[in-house]
Amino acid sequence: MLGKSVGAPFLILARSLVLASVTVALSCAHNVPQDKLTGGDGKVKGAKPLNLENGEAKASGIVTYPGGDRVDWKMIEVPEKKKGTLDIKLTWTPPRPGLQLAFDVFDEWNQPLVTSKKMSKKKSRGRNRTAAVEVKGKGLGVGEGKYFIRVYAVDRGDAGKYKLTVDFKEILTGPGFDPLKLEIPEPPKLAAVPEAEIPCDEEKFDKANPACRNVCPAVGAPPGWPACKGKCPLEPDKENPACWNTMECPRPPDRRIKRCAGKFPKCPDINNPDPENPNCDNAKADPVKGRVLGTSVQGQEVIIQIGAGATQGVKKDWRGQVLRGDSDAPMVGGEVTIVRVDKNLTVGKVRLTTDQVSANPYVKLSPP
Secondary structure, eight states: OOOTTSOHHHHHHHHHHHHHHHHHHHHHOTTSOTTTTOOGGGSGGGOEEEOOBTTEEEEEEEEETTTTBOEEEEEEEEOTTOEEEEEEEEEEEOSSTTOOEEEEEEETTOOEEEEOEESOSSTTTOOEEEEEEEEOTTTTSOOOEEEEEEEEEOSTTOEEEEEEEEEEEEEOOOOOOOGGGSOOOOOOOOOOOOOOOOOOOSTTOOTTSGGGTTOOOSSOOOTTOGGGTTOOOSSOOTTOGGGTTTSOOOSSOOTTSGGGTTOSOOOSOTTSOOTTOGGGTTOOOOOEEEEEEEEEEETTEEEEEESOOGGGTOOTTOEEEEESTTSSSEEEEEEEEEEEEOSSOEEEEESSOHHHHHHSOEEEEEOO
16 A cells, blocks of 8 residues: 555545545444455565665555555565664544554564554544664674564554654664574464444343343343343233232232232132142131931940931041031030941941930031
8 A cells, every 4th residue: 555656646546535435434334354455465475665765765555444454564674784773653644533543563583573652642633653673683683684564553443544654774783694594473463353342222122232131121031031130020920039029910810929819719629639729728628517317325335327428528537526406516525436437428426325416416527
């Protein structure tokens, strides 16, 4: 992207087109890879040479991160058997205030030597960077050889038209050596600038957005979303424990919901209790009232036959009580011990006389 050897009319037209593409790219192409549209000088092997004339070399060009041409490489060669310092200055014109460019310098073995420093304290006004490199040949006594300058846009939205000036100030030189005998590694590639974080929008909740990781939306939270633990959403869910104390009782009622208390039906089958119905917890069968159908004396006890049995739900572990007359009041001393339970008949024994039983012919049979 150097302009020294290009005709002035062509250069003005090219720069205008490139700056236009930079402005468009800055507004809508923030995800363009940094080297998508780079030219040959985007890599060190394609570095454009700078020619020293009276100890000075100049170059110009354009770099743009959003335009996919983030890096320009330049190469300057110190004459044989010379050493000294390279004073490098970068100035630029951005398409809008605040955009930043920078440069760094490598020797011909791709070892980093220096990175540019800003001359202004405020980014919005800083359009100059400088650096000085002392050319000593890495301790080998000579400074001749090639030096590579990488000009680049600093951040993801940065771009600008730049001018690069290099001044070589010679000092005494020493013996040289042939660098072609060394294996040269590639210089480190500039790391891509991370994309800006997208804020979490609760109205359009996106669980894939890292910014939503600690947000519990009013609606649309995925099942088991960690940020919603302990919170009941606007649309209550009976499977969410945080909703059990506040939500309305659903239909059918759920024993976990606080407002469902007292809204369950009577346990329909005590022998097969419904685990979802709290009225079936420790539920007992209703007592059964049966009439004495017959008596017989056995020692000091009277054996009585009661007209109710297994069909009515009576079991052998039940207990009985002779009632007084036709009432439901228990008769004193009328406790009945159940001996046997048949289909429609229960046999028991009681410590009453047959006359007492005849005068009080009803027995109440109750579960334990």
